[in-house]
Amino acid sequence: MLTKDKTLIYRHHKEGHGPHDHSHPHPHHDTPMETQRTGGREIKVVRRVLDANDMMAAKNRELFAAKNIFVLNVMSSPGSGKTTLLQRTLAHLMPTLRCAVIVGDICTTIDADRLAASGAPVVQINTDAFGGDCHLAAHVIERALAGIDLDQVDLLIVENIGNLVCPAEFDIGEDKRVVVLSVTEGEDKPAKYPLMFRECDAMLLNKIDLLPYLEYDVAKTLQSVAQLHPGMPVYQISAKSGQGFEAWLDWLKEQVAAKKHAH
Ligand SMILES: Nc1nc2c(ncn2[C@@H]2O[C@H](COP(=O)(O)OP(=O)(O)OP(=O)(O)O)[C@@H](O)[C@H]2O)c(=O)[nH]1
Numbered sequence: 562m563l564t565k566d567k568t569l570i571y572r573h574h575k576e577g578h579g580p581h582d583h584s585h586p587h588p589h590h591d592t593p594m595e596t597q598r599t600g601g602r603e604i605k606v607v608r609r610v611l612d613a614n615d616m617m618a619a620k621n622r623e624l625f626a627a628k629n630i631f632v633l634n635v636m637s638s639p640g641s642g643k644t645t646l647l648q649r650t651l652a653h654l655m656p657t658l659r660c661a662v663i664v665g666d667i668c669t670t671i672d673a674d675r676l677a678a679s680g681a682p683v684v685q686i687n688t689d690a691f692g693g694d695c696h697l698a699a700h701v702i703e704r705a706l707a708g709i710d711l712d713q714v715d716l717l718i719v720e721n722i723g724n725l726v727c728p729a730e731f732d733i734g735e736d737k738r739v740v741v742l743s744v745t746e747g748e749d750k751p752a753k754y755p756l757m758f759r760e761c762d763a764m765l766l767n768k769i770d771l772l773p774y775l776e777y778d779v780a781k782t783l784q785s786v787a788q789l790h791p792g793m794p795v796y797q798i799s800a801k802s803g804q805g806f807e808a809w810l811d812w813l814k815e816q817v818a819a820k821k822h823a824h
Pocket residue numbers: 637638639640641642643644645646672722723724767768769770771798799800801802
C-alpha cells in the first residue's frame with residue numbers, strides 16, 4: 562500500500578493469467594453443475610452455492626455490523642457523476658457523520674484526490690495489473706479496510722468502478738446499493754442493463770441541470786425503472802448544482818440511523 566498525502570492506495574494485483582482474466586470468477590460464470598440420476602435418465606442440476614466472494618462478503622458484513630457502520634455501494638457507468646455526487650454528499654454530511662470512502666478505479670488516484678479534500682479518510686483501489694478488474698469484489702474491500710480506522714466511521718461509502726454491468730454481480734458486504742444514471746446516457750439504459758436496476762435499493766438520476774439542452778424523456782426512464790424494480794426510490798439530482806440533494810441526503814441519513822438503531 563502506498564501513501565500519497567492523506568490518500569491510501571491499494572493496488573490490487575490479480576493472480577490471473579492474462580488480460581481481463583477474472584481471478585474471482587463472476588458468479589454466473591462459475592455456477593456449478595451436478596448430474597442426478599432419476600430412473601434411467603440423467604438430469605443436469607445447476608445449483609448456486611455460496612462461492613468465495615459471498616463468503617468474504619458475509620465476513621465483511623459481520624465486521625461492519627460489529628462496528629455499527631452503514632456501508633453504501635455506489636455504482637454507475639463511467640462518468641455518470643459518482644465522484645461529484647460523493648464530493649457534495651460528504652460536504653453535507655461531514656463532520657456530523659463520520660464518513661470514509663473506498664474508491665475503485667482501474668488506474669490513477671484522481672478520484673481519491675478529489676474526495677480526500679472532504680477530510681474523510683479515502684482508500685483508492687487500483688485494479689490495473691493484468692488488464693484490471695471491472696468491478697470491486699469482497700476480498701478487495703477486505704484488504705482496503707486495513708487502511709481505515711473503522712472505530713471512527715459511521716458511514717462507509719464505496720465508489721465502485723465505472724461499469725453498469727459487472728459490479729452489480731458482486732456482493733461486497735454492503736447494506737445498500739445505489740445506481741447513478743445521468744441524463745446524458747439515454748432513457749434506454751435501465752432496459753438494456755436491467756440487473757443493475759433490479760439489484761439496487763435506490764437510483765439517482767443525475768445531471769438534471771442539463772435537461773434544457775437535451776431531448777431526454779424523464780418520464781420514460783422512470784417508467785422503465787418502475788417496471789424493473791417497482792417501488793425503488795428515484796431521486797432526480799444535479800451533483801453539480803446541488804438540486805434535489807435534500808431528499809437524497811434524507812434517504813441516506815435515514816439508512817445510517819436505521820442501522821445504528823438495529824444494533
Ligand atoms: N452538468 C453536470 N455535470 C456533471 C454532474 N455530475 C457530474 N458531472 C460532470 O460529469 C463528469 C464526470 O463526473 P465524475 O463525478 O467524475 O463521474 P464518475 O461517475 O465518478 O466517473 P468514473 O469514476 O470515471 O466512473 C465531470 O466532468 C463532472 O463535472 C451534474 O450533475 N451536471
